[in-house]
Amino acid sequence: MKLNAEELKKDFPILKRKIYDHEIVYLDNAASSQKPQVVIDAIADYYSNHNANVHRGLHTLSEEATELYENARKTVADFIGAVPQEVIFTKGATESLNRVAINWALHNLGKDDIILTTDFEHHSNLIPWQEKARIVGAKLEFVEADEKGEVSAKQFKDKFEEFGTRIKLAAVTHASNVLGTILPVKEICKIAKEYGAKVSVDGAQAIPHLNVNVQSLGCDFYSFSGHKMLGPMGIGVLWIKRDLLEGLEPYEFGGGMIDEVSFDAATWAAAPEKFEAGTPNVEGALGLATAIEYLEKIGMDNIREHEIELNMVLLNELQKIKEVRILGPLDPTKRTGLVSFALDGLHAHDIAAVLSGLGIAVRSGHHCAMPYHVKKGFSATTRASYYLYNTQEDIEALIAGIKEAIKTFS
Ligand SMILES: Cc1ncc(COP(=O)(O)O)c(C=O)c1O
Known part of the structure; x- marks a missing residue:
């Protein structure tokens, strides 16, 4: 069923705001999306009625929390085609990616091993690999x-044919x-499986827009x-394939992640607790x-269809x-709901400033992909x-705002 964006807007209180007397046009969703009232209410309800620390108490509030x-873990697991044990809560994609780098890469990569990635990754899916490669003497190779x-699968195949089993991880x-x-x-x-390499996927820009099933992806x-x-902000997910859970070391140590502790040593609880030391972000x-339940009610396929329509209009x-x-x-159809562009003779910050004056929120800059911008000659x-x-x-x-910016600065 086709979604009705005008109707859905009403579910998001912030979208009723006016900016400089203009209706807000929020087009910075790749940086962060707005929150529907149901999400705001769920958090308020938690603190109003159920708040207590989890896993530790036998009292009613602790049991409810x-x-x-x-x-919530089960809801996330069902949404991505996983089992709850494989779902680790983190504070966001950046922490999740760093955990793969620390928990897995640091222990499994050695000198001259290769991490295969692309030349347009977000810094959060580049720097963790650079840093770990530097420590163990591994190298980064770019598609x-x-x-x-x-990029095509063939380009990845070519890299595997060139470097073989030296590629231990594809981080894309x-x-x-x-x-x-x-x-x-x-x-x-x-392709990676044929060479025995692991695959770590940065799904930060995919999961809000596409139907994602981690099992069928095979990562x-x-x-x-x-x-x-x-x-909300401050919550993210690292999904780890079940076979790998046992072999991975914890990343942080403390309460909530242990089995037994003596004065000399400790043993770990099973996953996911093993990877969630300390008080978690329950709300x-x-x-x-x-949010996932809200998205499911609308339907990920309907969201995708809607964004392709908007892509069509904007690209045209x-x-x-x-x-x-x-x-x-x-x-x-080959992209999610975002378009980056440059305007000859006009700086991106000037465009964003003109648009902001019209109540339109876009992002300007290198979008945490500085190497790609520099390589392509975009400041x-x-x-x-x-x-x-x-x-x-x-x-x-x-579009009207962009035309106005061009007129203003020409
Ligand atoms: C592709 C991609 N990866 C990772 C991140 C990092 O996400 P967060 O800042 O929520 O940790 C972002 C954020 O913009 C992103 O777009």
Whole structure:
């Protein structure tokens, strides 16, 4: 069923705000999405009625908080086709990716081993690998986006054919936060398996927009944040394939993650507790679970269809403006709901400032993908990113704003 973005807007209290007397047009969803009232209410209800520390008390509030927390884990697991034991709550995609680097890479990579990635990754899926590679003497190898801003499974295959089993890990984004490009992750996983390599997927820009099933993707680790998918900030997920859970060392040590402790040593609880030392972010987890239930009610396929329609409108309109250079695929079905672009003779910050004056929120800068921007000769680009509550009118307002910016600065 086609979604009604105008109706959905009403579920998001912040979208009723006016900015400089303009209706807010929020097009910065790739940075963080807005929150529906149900998510805000779920968090308020938790603190109003159920708050206590989890896993530790036998009293009613602690039991209720534990149940809410563990039910949230089950909701997340069902959403991505996993089992609850494989779902580790973190504070966001950045922490999840760092955990793979620390818990797995540091223990499993050695001198001259290779981590295969792309040249347009978010810094959170680049720097953790750079740092661990430096410590163990491993190297990074990059698959480069072509002129359309796409990468093919064949490019990954070529790298595996060249470097063989020296590639121990493919660390790739599922969808690019700069190009919008959706990567052929399933095929990449298949190729990596043939060479015995593990695959860590950065799903931060994919999971809010696509139907994701970690089993059918065939990856080993999948990381994402709650705040880009209508959930609160400070909560994220690291999914770890079940076979790997036992062999992985904890990352932090303390309360809640032990089996037995003596003055000399300790043994660990089973996953997921083993990876969640200390008091967890209970309200974050249940806020995320509520966001997932909201998304499921609308339907991920409907959200995808809506975003492809918005892609179509925006890409068409942008191509009519001669000063515009679009990053990423021109095929609206090959990207998630975001478009980054540069305007000849106009700095991205100036465009964003003009748009902000009109109540339109976009992002300008290098979007945490500085190496790609530098390589392509862009000091900065402007990124419009939308979600289920954005309408065609929002895109039209953006186009009118871009034209106004061009007029203002020419
Ligand atoms: C592709 C990608 N990976 C990772 C991250 C990091 O997410 P967070 O800041 O929520 O940890 C982002 C955030 O923009 C992203 O777009």
